[in-house]
Every structure is written in C-alpha cells, then in structure tokens.
Amino acid sequence: MRTNIQAGQSRADLFFGSIMKTFSAKAHEVTREWYVIDATDKVLGRVASEVAARLRGKHKPEFTPHVDTGDFIVIINASKLRVTGNKGTDKKYYRHSGYPGGIYETTFNKMQERFPGRAFEKAVKGMLPKGPLGYAMIKKLKVYAGATHPHTAQQPKALEI
Structure with a gap:
C-alpha cells in the first residue's frame, strides 16, 4: 500500500511517525553563572x-558544541596549586622569541614562582x-594568585572540586 506524502512531510515522517527535534542553543539565549574555585x-x-x-558548558543539558554555553570561572589561590610526582622540576614549558635559537624553557616550579596561575591558564587552554x-x-x-578577586559584584557561587 502506498501513501501520499503531504505538504511539509518527508518520507521519514511516514516511516518513523513524528520526528523528535534536536535542540540547538542560541548564543543570545545562554544564561551564564559565575563560580569561584579555591585552588x-x-x-x-x-x-x-x-x-x-x-x-x-558540558555540564549543562543545553550544551551545543558550536555555541559557547559555558559559565564564568574565577580561580583564587592559584599560587597554591600543586602537581604530583616530580612534575614540579620535570615538567617543562616552552616559548620562542621568534628569532633563530630563541627558544626558552622553564619548569613548573619556576613558572609558579614568577607568574602564579599562568601554568593553570596554559593547562586549561x-x-x-x-x-x-x-x-x-x-x-x-579569571585566575588570581591570591585569595581576593575583583568579581564580588557578580556574586560568584563557591564550587568545590
């Protein structure tokens, strides 16, 4: 038996019945929360x-891969982060000046000493x-080496990890 396809209907509609629609978040509809994490x-x-x-935004049910659905995160006490094993002395970070032979190498401990929080930013990035x-x-x-941050007006919620 052959049925006719009506206007606005596809063959899949006839075969599967009513089709569920996939939700896709819109950038202007995303609500963002502020969280603070003590590191x-x-x-x-x-x-x-x-x-x-x-x-x-992977923790939200409305996560959409091609839309930024994430929240704001404030990290305090980034200078007190730690690494396991010998990574403090063995983990290397590299940068280059752009000139021949201009490669620079630094360890995690030196980076934390000089720029607390930069190692964390690089890890997340x-x-x-x-x-x-x-x-x-x-x-x-937003990463801060100390215990204070300038985002109290946003009333961030404490997030325990």
Whole structure:
C-alpha cells in the first residue's frame, strides 16, 4: 500500500511517525553563572579538566558544541596549586622569541614562582577547542594568585572540586 506524502512531510515522517527535534542553543539565549574555585592544595590537572568542561558548558543539558554555553570561572589561590610526582622540576614549558635559537624553557616550579596561575591558564587552554570559539571560552576564565578577586559584584557561587 502506498501513501501520499503531504505538504511539509518527508518520507521519514511516514516511516518513523513524528520526528523528535534536536535542540540547538542560541548564543543570545545562554544564561551564564559565575563560580569561584579555591585552588589551595588542589592538583593542577584535576582542577583544569573540570574548569575546561565548565567553560565549554558540558555540564549543562543545553550544551551545543558550536555555541559557547559555558559559565564564568574565577580561580583564587592559584599560587597554591600543586602537581604530583616530580612534575614540579620535570615538567617543562616552552616559548620562542621568534628569532633563530630563541627558544626558552622553564619548569613548573619556576613558572609558579614568577607568574602564579599562568601554568593553570596554559593547562586549561590546551583542553579547550582551538579557534575562535576556544578563544572566546578562555576569556571567561579569571585566575588570581591570591585569595581576593575583583568579581564580588557578580556574586560568584563557591564550587568545590
């Protein structure tokens, strides 16, 4: 028996019945929360992976891969982050001046001493998508070496990791 397809109907509608629609978040409809995380004596990678997921919005039911649905994250006491094993002396960070032979190498301990929080920013940035969407996501991360931050007006909620 053959049925006729009516206007606005596809063959799949006839076969499957009513089709469920996939939800896609719109950038202007996303509601963002502010969270503060105290990084005192927390392991760098464990905090960074949770923060990266929250910056992307993967914890929300309305997560859409091509839309920035994440929240704002404030990290305090970034100077008190720790790493396990010998990574303090063995983990190397590299940068280049752009000139021949201009490569620079520093360890995690030296980086934490000189720029507390930069190692954390680099860890999170490496876990986010590359490209314009990832650049927008990393801007929602605020890292502070001490216990104070200037975002009290946003009333961030404490997040325990």
